Amino acid sequence: MAHRSNTSAANRIWRTIANHVATGLAVVSTILVVAPLVAIFVYLIYKGASSLNFAFFTQAPKPVGEAGGGMANSILGSAILLAVGSAIGVPIGIAGGIFLAEFGRGGRLANTIRFTADVLNGVPSIVMGIAVYSLIVLPQKHFSALSGGVALGIMMIPTITRTTEEMLLMVPHAIREAALGLGVPNWRSVLAITLKTASPGIITGCMLAFARVAGETAPLLFTAFGNQFWSANLNEPIAALPLQIFIYAISPYDEWHRLAWAGALVLIALIVVAVSLVRYVASRGILKGAN
Amino acid sequence: MGVGIQVTDLNAWYGANHALLGINMNIPANHVTALIGPSGCGKSTFVRCLNRMHETNATARVSGEVRIGDVDIYAEASPVEIRRRVGMVFQRPNPFPTMSIYDNVASGLRLNGFRNKGVLDEVVERSLQSSALWDEVKDDLHKKSGASLSGGQQQRLCIARALAVDPEVLLMDEPASALDPVSTAKIEDLIFQLKSQYTIVIVTHNMQQAARVAETTGFFLMGKLVEFDSTHKIFTNPTDKRTEDYITGRFG
Numbered sequence: 001m002a003h004r005s006n007t008s009a010a011n012r013i014w015r016t017i018a019n020h021v022a023t024g025l026a027v028v029s030t031i032l033v034v035a036p037l038v039a040i041f042v043y044l045i046y047k048g049a050s051s052l053n054f055a056f057f058t059q060a061p062k063p064v065g066e067a068g069g070g071m072a073n074s075i076l077g078s079a080i081l082l083a084v085g086s087a088i089g090v091p092i093g094i095a096g097g098i099f100l101a102e103f104g105r106g107g108r109l110a111n112t113i114r115f116t117a118d119v120l121n122g123v124p125s126i127v128m129g130i131a132v133y134s135l136i137v138l139p140q141k142h143f144s145a146l147s148g149g150v151a152l153g154i155m156m157i158p159t160i161t162r163t164t165e166e167m168l169l170m171v172p173h174a175i176r177e178a179a180l181g182l183g184v185p186n187w188r189s190v191l192a193i194t195l196k197t198a199s200p201g202i203i204t205g206c207m208l209a210f211a212r213v214a215g216e217t218a219p220l221l222f223t224a225f226g227n228q229f230w231s232a233n234l235n236e237p238i239a240a241l242p243l244q245i246f247i248y249a250i251s252p253y254d255e256w257h258r259l260a261w262a263g264a265l266v267l268i269a270l271i272v273v274a275v276s277l278v279r280y281v282a283s284r285g286i287l288k289g290a291n
Numbered sequence: 292m293g294v295g296i297q298v299t300d301l302n303a304w305y306g307a308n309h310a311l312l313g314i315n316m317n318i319p320a321n322h323v324t325a326l327i328g329p330s331g332c333g334k335s336t337f338v339r340c341l342n343r344m345h346e347t348n349a350t351a352r353v354s355g356e357v358r359i360g361d362v363d364i365y366a367e368a369s370p371v372e373i374r375r376r377v378g379m380v381f382q383r384p385n386p387f388p389t390m391s392i393y394d395n396v397a398s399g400l401r402l403n404g405f406r407n408k409g410v411l412d413e414v415v416e417r418s419l420q421s422s423a424l425w426d427e428v429k430d431d432l433h434k435k436s437g438a439s440l441s442g443g444q445q446q447r448l449c450i451a452r453a454l455a456v457d458p459e460v461l462l463m464d465e466p467a468s469a470l471d472p473v474s475t476a477k478i479e480d481l482i483f484q485l486k487s488q489y490t491i492v493i494v495t496h497n498m499q500q501a502a503r504v505a506e507t508t509g510f511f512l513m514g515k516l517v518e519f520d521s522t523h524k525i526f527t528n529p530t531d532k533r534t535e536d537y538i539t540g541r542f543g
Contacts, residue, residue: 174385178449180347182399182456183375192402196389 044268048261056262061228061244064253071263073230075270077145077239080232081224082214084149089156089213090206094195096157097164097202102190114165121158128155129219137223145231145238148224155219156209163205167198203282207275214271217242241267293490294360294459295320296341301355303336305348310336312514314355318507323482323491325505325522327498329537332511334494338462341492342377343370359460375403378453378489382465384445386437386452392419393432395448399456414455422451423481443474450481454489461485463493467500479504498538502526510534 055070062069096113104110128151136147171194179189195202213219217240220226225237226247232238241263248260296318303311311333318324326334339345340353343364357364364373386395394401396415405411415432419425424447428435437448446466453461463482467475482491482504495501501508502522509519510531518525518534529535536542 172385174381174383175387177344177347177379177381178385178387178452179398179402180370181342181344181374181379181381182402182452183371183373184399184402185371188402193387193398197387199389 041268044261044265048258048263048265051258051262052265056259056266060230060239061259064256067255069259071239071241071244071259071266073227074239074241074244074263075266076230076232077224077227078214078241078267078270080145080234080238081148081152081220081240082210084146084234085152085156085213086206086210088150088153089160089209092153093157093160093206093209094164094202096161097168098190098195100161100165101168102194114162117158117161120154121162124218125155125216126218126221129222132219133222142235143223143225143237144235145224146234148220148238148240149234151219151223152213152216155213155216156206159209159212160202160205163208164198164202167201167205168194170201171197200282203278207278211271211275214274215242215267217246241270293321293486293488295490296460296492297356297358298341299356299358301337301340301357302353303333303340303345304350304352305336306350310514311340311353314516316509316516316519318490318492320490321486321488322507323486323493323505324507324509325501326492326494326509326511327496327501327537328511328517329542330496333514334509334511335464337511338379338464338492338494341460341462342374342379344374344379346370375399375456376458377460377462378456378458380446380449380453380461380463380466383469384442384449386440386445386448388436388438390437391433392428392435392437392440392448395437396451396455399452403456415451418451418455419448421454421485422447423477423484424448424451441474443470443477446470446474446478447481450478454485459490461489461491463491465494465496468496475500498526510537512537 053070055068056072057070057075058072059068059070060073061071096117100110100114104113132147132151132154136150137143140147175197176189176194179193180186184193220240220243224240224243226243227237227239229239245260245263245267248256248263251257296316298314298316298318301311301314302309314337326337328334336345341357341359341364345351345353353365356366359373359377362368362373362376387398390398393415396418397411400411400414416425416429419428424444427444428440428448437445440448446469450461450466467478470478479500482493485491493501493504505522507520508522508525510517510525510529510533512533518529518531520530524530525534526538529538
């Protein structure tokens with residue numbers, strides 16, 4: 001007995017130490033993950049906040065040499081590009097995910113689509129820009145907001161498709177059986193029950209895709225092209241925040257550098273606002289205690 | 292009102308696995324019929340063949356005839372039509388997690404395109420009363436998710452959901468095996484009350500449960516129906532030696 005209690009005393013100390021070490025490692029990892037994000041945000045505020053003023057959100061850029069001006073046209077342009085991109089990427093992406101998880105499971109077509117989506121996810125964004133350039137811009141013989149939106153939309157598809165598939169597959173088989181057992185046709189059960197049950201995860205996937213393309217510059221270079229003036233026409237070149245930041249950042253003017261910092265800050269802030277807004281609206285439609 | 296079920300020479304396969312071998316059974320209307328037997332004996336497969344639920348498994352195949360009322364369910368109806376007439380309650384309570392209590396009960400009608408609010412309200416109340424859950428949830432119908440109820444309440448919610456589409460037959464696949472004794476007793480009381488309106492087929496691992504709730508009992512072993520008789524006869528004076536061995540606890 002004495003021997004046993006000795007061992008357990010030593011064991012207890014060892015377990016306490018191991019426990020503290022494991023917790024400590026988890027805390028350090030968390031800090032390492034979050035620190036760059038915080039650092040970026042703080043640095044952007046430090047560099048950019050001072051250039052933010054009313055004009056920034058209401059005016060188009062002024063020519064070089066003239067003081068003032070803003071990025072309002074770029075904010076509008078990014079909103080339009082992202083709206084077009086989401087209108088293309090979200091429905092096609094979700095429909096693709098539904099096919100992979102519910103109808104094509106294990107089939108040859110599904111495997112091909114899944115493989116293609118994974119490859120598409122790895123295609124450099126500049127290549128996507130060139131592809132849309134030759135598909136839309138060249139035949140039309142002009143740059144346009146539409147082509148930029150299409151490029152962003154195509155980039156959203158693989159992320160949304162794969163998350164939708166994963167989320168649908170996580171819905172328990174028992175839930176599907178419950179719906180089928182009530183005499184609900186399969187397609188209706190998929191749309192009204194499985195998809196709805198998986199919707200929080202699917203919305204997260206859409207938001208990830210959205211946030212990713214919101215900051216893309218490369219695919220817009222040959223498509224949306226950028227615009228120093230106000231435009232909301234889908235058939236004309238359009239300004240976009242990342243493009244404007246890019247142009248200002250590589251310019252030789254201090255004033256433009258400051259505006260570029262401010263633009264970067266606004267871009268990140270708008271992404272955070274858009275994502276939070278969608279999450280809030282979506283969570284109101286879903287009951288508490290559901291999980 | 293319930294209808295009887297006639298099963299003639301029913302065989303079922305999952306891929307190459309011959310799960311049911313030549314089952315003949317005459318299930319009486321407005322009775323409770325219990326199916327007992329060791330795990331893997333085919334009793335769950337058998338009830339799933341009664342509403343064509345086994346077809347959700349792509350490798351499943353059947354031969355033979357199942358008549359529910361006067362309809363041959365494999366020759367004369369689609370799975371969707373059959374499942375509206377034959378409700379099912381599963382082993383684990385499976386309320387729709389994103390729906391309120393009310394929406395869970397109304398789901399069967401709504402998903403089949405039924406929208407009349409007045410009638411839905413009435414059906415939801417009647418179904419929850421039939422499943423003895425109404426008094427416990429009537430104040431939270433729209434506030435609480437089906438998933439926020441206790442396990443026993445969830446199972447009664449699933450029964451209410453099945454009753455709401457007004458089936459003639461109710462299949463229950465081990466409906467109380469995941470529940471505590473108090474909830475089990477409630478479910479058994481419920482089965483007793485429901486049999487005046489529905490034909491009930493219940494799969495159970497619990498032989499006392501079969502003895503308590505069922506008038507007729509079938510004993511399955513390795514895909515075959517060994518004995519099918521009144522519950523009293525099965526538990527006091529079985530004809531087949533294997534039935535006797537099973538109910539006296541010599542195996543299984």
